[in-house]
Amino acid sequence: MINLLIWIIVGGISGWVASLITGTDKQMGWFSNVVVGMIGSLIGGAIVIFLNTGNFDLTNTAYNNFNLVSIVVSVLGAIVLLGILKLLRRA
Numbered sequence: 364m365i366n367l368l369i370w371i372i373v374g375g376i377s378g379w380v381a382s383l384i385t386g387t388d389k390q391m392g393w394f395s396n397v398v399v400g401m402i403g404s405l406i407g408g409a410i411v412i413f414l415n416t417g418n419f420d421l422t423n424t425a426y427n428n429f430n431l432v433s434i435v436v437s438v439l440g441a442i443v444l445l446g447i448l449k450l451l452r453r454a
Contacts (some may be wrong), residue, residue, distance in 0.1 A: 365386060366397045368403070369396055369400070373400065373404070373409055373434060373437060374396075374397045374398070374399075374400030374401035374403075374404060374437070375393065375396050375397040375423055375432075375433060376399075376400065376401055376434070377399075377400035377403055377404065377437035377438045377440075377441050378391070378395070378397055378398065378399035378400030378403065378441050379383035379393075379396045379398060379400070380438050380440030380441075381400065381403060381438050381444075381445055382395075382396060382399065382441075382445065384438075384442055384447045385446065385449070387445055387449075397445055399415070399441050399445060400437060400438075400441050401442070402440075403438070403439075403440035403441025403442070403443070403444050403445075404437040404440055404441075405440065406440035406441075406443055406444055406451070407436035407437050407438075407439050408433075408437075408440065408441025409434060409440075409442070410436075410439075410440065410443075411436055413421065421436075
């Protein structure tokens with residue numbers, strides 16, 4: 364239960380920081396920030412795992428730790444997600 368709460372809080376912070384960096388903060392509310400941050404965590408984690416191991420094994424528990432690096436990876440993943448969404452809106 365506490366892990367879910369931490370995931371939501373970190374997702375919200377990551378999504379908010381990513382929306383500030385990409386300039387979409389005015390368009391997004393708190394719920395959107397949480398969703399973008401949580402999906403960004405998955406995207407960022409998948410990218411890091413792929414770069415380190417060459418496959419997308421998201422079940423590897425070595426990458427499921429909570430630390431500053433995981434927050435940075437989450438923010439980077441959220442930036443990637445927001446960039447993709449911006450490209451799709453233009454098309």
